[in-house]
Amino acid sequence: MRWWYEAIVRGMGGYACDPTSGKSCKFNAEAYNKEYRRLLEANESKELASKHALEVGLKEVCPACRLFGCTGWKRRFKLETFVDANQIESFNLATLDKKKSFNNWWLSSIFEKSIKSDHSNMTFGKFNLVITEFTNSTSLIISSQIHSLLSIMSTIGAIGAKNQYGYGIFDFKNKKNIIDSLKEIKLFLDDFDKIPEASGTNFYSLDQFWCYEFSLAEDNKTVLRFKKANPVGKNSKSSQYIPVSFDIRYKLPGTELGLRNNFLKKYGKQKTRQIFGTIKKDEKTSSHIFVSHIFKKNNNPGYFLKIWGFTDEDIGNFIESTTKDMFSLSSHEVIRKDIELKAFLDGVKDDL
Numbered sequence: 001m002r003w004w005y006e007a008i009v010r011g012m013g014g015y016a017c018d019p020t021s022g023k024s025c026k027f028n029a030e031a032y033n034k035e036y037r038r039l040l041e042a043n044e045s046k047e048l049a050s051k052h053a054l055e056v057g058l059k060e061v062c063p064a065c066r067l068f069g070c071t072g073w074k075r076r077f078k079l080e081t082f083v084d085a086n087q088i089e090s091f092n093l094a095t096l097d098k099k100k101s102f103n104n105w106w107l108s109s110i111f112e113k114s115i116k117s118d119h120s121n122m123t124f125g126k127f128n129l130v131i132t133e134f135t136n137s138t139s140l141i142i143s144s145q146i147h148s149l150l151s152i153m154s155t156i157g158a159i160g161a162k163n164q165y166g167y168g169i170f171d172f173k174n175k176k177n178i179i180d181s182l183k184e185i186k187l188f189l190d191d192f193d194k195i196p197e198a199s200g201t202n203f204y205s206l207d208q209f210w211c212y213e214f215s216l217a218e219d220n221k222t223v224l225r226f227k228k229a230n231p232v233g234k235n236s237k238s239s240q241y242i243p244v245s246f247d248i249r250y251k252l253p254g255t256e257l258g259l260r261n262n263f264l265k266k267y268g269k270q271k272t273r274q275i276f277g278t279i280k281k282d283e284k285t286s287s288h289i290f291v292s293h294i295f296k297k298n299n300n301p302g303y304f305l306k307i308w309g310f311t312d313e314d315i316g317n318f319i320e321s322t323t324k325d326m327f328s329l330s331s332h333e334v335i336r337k338d339i340e341l342k343a344f345l346d347g348v349k350d351d352l
C-alpha cells in the first residue's frame, strides 16, 4: 500500500522518499520539543501547542511517511485482515511446461518453500480488511486517504506481495471512482508545504504508467490450453482463476509468444532486464511490468487479464499488442484503465 501511495504522490509532482534507500524521512523531535516549549511559554494551551509543534516536527516528512510512519513517527492507522477458513487455498501456480522444463523448474525453485510446506496458504475469495484510524496527531483524515488509495489500487493494480507473479487482484464494496480518489489524495498533499525533490530519483511514479484489462472468452484457444496447465504446488480447488501469469509474462511454452520473450527480440538484453527485472547480482532490479493471473469476475462470462507497467508509453503499446497476439484478441476486447488517471495527472501538472 505504501508503495502505491508513493507512486501516486510522485505522479502528482510531490516528493515521496524511498524507505529502502537509507535516505528516508525522520520526524524532527528536537524541532518539535523546541516549538512545543516555546508555545507553552507563550501561554498556548497544551493541546494547541502540541498540534502546531507536530507540524514543525513533520516539516521534512514526506506524505507517504506521514501516513505510513518513519523514524520517530508512528503509522497513522491499524490494518487487520480477517479471513474465513474456507476461503483459503493451498499454494498453487500453473504452467504449460511439464516438470523440469524451464517455466516449471523456475517456478518450482522460486517457490520451493511454499510448495514443500503444508502450511503455505493463500487467501482466495472474500476477506475483511479492517482499517482503524489512530486519532490524536494531526487533523488530517486518514481513513479517507486509505479508502482512496485502495480504490485506485483495485482499479489499476493489485495489493500485497508478489504482484509481478500474478497475485493480489482484488475488488471491494463501496469502491470510489478513480477521479474522486485522486482528488482526495491531492487535497491531502495540498495541506502542507511541498518538500523539494532529492535529485535524480528513478522511483516508480504514476507519471509513467499504463494499465490494460483484456477480456478473454471462455472458449479462447489460449485459455483452453491454459485450462490444462500443469500445477506447480497443490491443485487449486477453485475454477475462478488459472494461475498462469508466468507463462504469459515470460515465454509461452510451445510457441514463440510470451511478453518477455518478444520484448527481448525487439529491445535487446539490457533493456529487457531493466524493464522485466533481473536477479543478476550487479544489476539487480525489480520488474516494471506486472501481469495478473487469468481470473473471473462475479457473474461475468469468460476471464479477465490485467497487465500494468511503469514505463514509457511505447513499451505499454508493445505489451498490449503482444498480449493481443497471444490470445488472438481484437481491439474491443481490450480496455485501457489509466485514461482518466492520465488526464487528471496532466491537469495537476498544468496547475503547478
Ligand SMILES: [Zn+2]
Pocket: 016, 017, 018, 024, 025, 061, 062, 063, 064, 065, 066, 070
Ligand atoms: Zn518519507
